[in-house]
Amino acid sequence: MIRSLWAKTAREQRNLLRVSGINFESTLGFNRALQVLRLTPLTILQAFRRSCSYERPNCIDRPLISTFLSYTSFHVKATMENRPRNLLKRLSMFVVYLFAAYVLFLIAVRLFESRFIFFPNYPSRLEGDWHPRTLSPEDVWITASDGTKLHAWWIFNPDAKFSFLAFHGNASNIANREATYEFLRDLPANVLALEYRGYGHSEGKPSEAGLYLDADAAYQFLTNIKHLDPKCILSFGQSLGTTIAADLAARHKVGGLILEAPLPSASRAASKMFWFLPGLSLLVYSQFDTISKLKKVTSPVMIVQCTHDPVLPFEFGQQVYSAAPSPKRFLWIEGECHEESSLIEPVKYRAALQQFLASLDQPE
Numbered sequence: 001m002i003r004s005l006w007a008k009t010a011r012e013q014r015n016l017l018r019v020s021g022i023n024f025e026s027t028l029g030f031n032r033a034l035q036v037l038r039l040t041p042l043t044i045l046q047a048f049r050r051s052c053s054y055e056r057p058n059c060i061d062r063p064l065i066s067t068f069l070s071y072t073s074f075h076v077k078a079t080m081e082n083r084p085r086n087l088l089k090r091l092s093m094f095v096v097y098l099f100a101a102y103v104l105f106l107i108a109v110r111l112f113e114s115r116f117i118f119f120p121n122y123p124s125r126l127e128g129d130w131h132p133r134t135l136s137p138e139d140v141w142i143t144a145s146d147g148t149k150l151h152a153w154w155i156f157n158p159d160a161k162f163s164f165l166a167f168h169g170n171a172s173n174i175a176n177r178e179a180t181y182e183f184l185r186d187l188p189a190n191v192l193a194l195e196y197r198g199y200g201h202s203e204g205k206p207s208e209a210g211l212y213l214d215a216d217a218a219y220q221f222l223t224n225i226k227h228l229d230p231k232c233i234l235s236f237g238q239s240l241g242t243t244i245a246a247d248l249a250a251r252h253k254v255g256g257l258i259l260e261a262p263l264p265s266a267s268r269a270a271s272k273m274f275w276f277l278p279g280l281s282l283l284v285y286s287q288f289d290t291i292s293k294l295k296k297v298t299s300p301v302m303i304v305q306c307t308h309d310p311v312l313p314f315e316f317g318q319q320v321y322s323a324a325p326s327p328k329r330f331l332w333i334e335g336e337c338h339e340e341s342s343l344i345e346p347v348k349y350r351a352a353l354q355q356f357l358a359s360l361d362q363p364e
Contacts, residue, residue, distance in 0.1 A: 117240070117266070117288075118206040119171040120199040128175025134182055137193070144197070144217040148210070151201035152218060154226075155181055155191040162255060162357055163190035163226075164234045165218055165248070167241030169261075169339055173200035183342040184236070187353060194218045208288060215248045231255045231361055235299075238339045239263060239312065242320075243288040250296035255360050257297055258353070260304040261312050261338050262320040265289040272313065291323040301328040302356045306344070308336040329356060 131137075137153035144150060153174055164184045168177055174193045181191045196211050197204030204210060222228045230253040237245025242262040249257040263269060266288040294301070301324040305317025314332070321330045331352045333341045342349050 117170060118198065120173070120196075120206060122171045125173065125200065126175075128173060129178060130175050132175075132178045135178060135185070137181075140192075140221070142194075142217045142221050144204075144210075144213045146210075146213055148197050148204040148213070149202065150197060150214055150217060151195045152221075153181070153191070153193040155185050155193065157185050157188045157190055159188040160185075160190045162187075162232050162234050162360075163192060163222060163228055164236045164258075165215075165222060165245075165254075166191055166193045167196075167215065167235075167237040167244040168193070169239030169241055175200065177339075180238075180339070180342055183346060183350070187350065187357070189234070189357075192218060192222060211244050212247055215244050216252075219248060219252055234258060234357075236260075237262075240288065243290045243293065246290045246293040246297065249299055250293045254299050256300045256302065256356065258302045258304065258356070259290070259320060260341055261306065261309055262290055262303060262317055263288055263312060264291050264316050264319045264323075268316070268319075269312065272316075290320055294320070294324050297325055300356070300360060301325065302331065302353075303328070304331045304333065304341050304349070304352075306333045306335060306337040306341060309338050310336060311338045327359070 135153070135155050137155045140152050140154050142150045142152055166181065166184065168174060174181070174195050177193070181193050184191050194214060195202045196206055196214055198206035198210075202214075219233070222233055223230060233254045234256045235245040235249045235254045236258045237243070238260045240263055242259040245257060245259060248254065303317055303321045303324065305314055307314050309317075317330070317332070321328065329352070331349070333345045333349065335344045337344045
């Protein structure tokens with residue numbers, strides 16, 4: 001049929017060009033015409049009807065027109081019928097590829113999970129003043145049960161009755177928390193500021209299990225080296241350190257537990273902060289489950305939370321407080337802060353801490 005079309009005279013081709021408005025001067029042009037004709041059957045019919053208004057030999061033969069239209073209409077109908085199926089197939093494949101890519105993303109997050117939890121190099125591992133005159137800390141070295149050497153500051157106050165065993169958050173080091181330790185010392189109290197493995201001058205690589213070993217080693221330092229009564233030891237944690245502090249209080253005797261900007265659990269934090277990534281909380285290997293650890297705590301508990309915490313929302317502090325055993329206290333600090341409660345409201349925080357300490361069993 002195509003060859004018969006090309007056998008027409010040049011004058012007939014020009015007539016066809018005028019009728020259809022399509023370039024038939026090349027095979028490529030004809031193929032393009034077929035594509036257009038298949039997509040617009042009504043336009044084809046109108047064009048060929050107009051072509052037959054010309055007198056012979058300018059008019060294309062009617063049998064040829066009928067054959068061409070039948071051929072085109074058949075392919076148009078077949079194409080239109082297959083479109084929904086093709087669209088559904090393409091959509092299904094897109095969903096499959098998208099799901100596979102998301103699963104690979106979750107696996108990658110799981111493999112590199114520790115890099116999303118621990119930030120010992122932010123902003124810099126050794127940034128800060130390591131010999132602050134306002135504190136005059138004593139550098140002490142503690143060895144964990146697995147042989148990891150840990151660095152810590154022992155900050156002494158001769159008027160102290162209690163000693164804070166301080167666990168900081170997941171970023172930076174103890175040198176960048178000088179103001180917090182100065183605040184605790186002036187209550188008055190002693191402070192042992194522990195540097196986790198992989199942080200600051202401590203050796204090793206951070207992990208959840210490793211941090212619990214670090215806390216045990218620091219506790220043994222206070223009881224065996226400093227010969228402190230366990231009742232005068234206060235387990236104090238900030239942010240990620242609240243889980244470490246709660247774990248220590250659940251397994252060892254302490255005088256009290258203070259949690260500032262508490263983390264309820266790693267899975268709850270992932271669900272809240274990454275709500276747009278469904279299934280992420282199910283793949284979180286690290287637990288950091290403060291709420292479950294509080295069930296085994298027997299000492300008094302104090303929760304401190306900023307009302308506009310940009311990292312761990314205020315509701316997290318409420319959840320941890322609800323899960324904590326009695327006796328317990330809840331102190332909220334008005335303002336936007338995370339581990340800076342003592343800087344935002346030092347007077348209010350100090351008064352609340354002193355009242356909490358006065359309620360505890362006094363060490364001998």
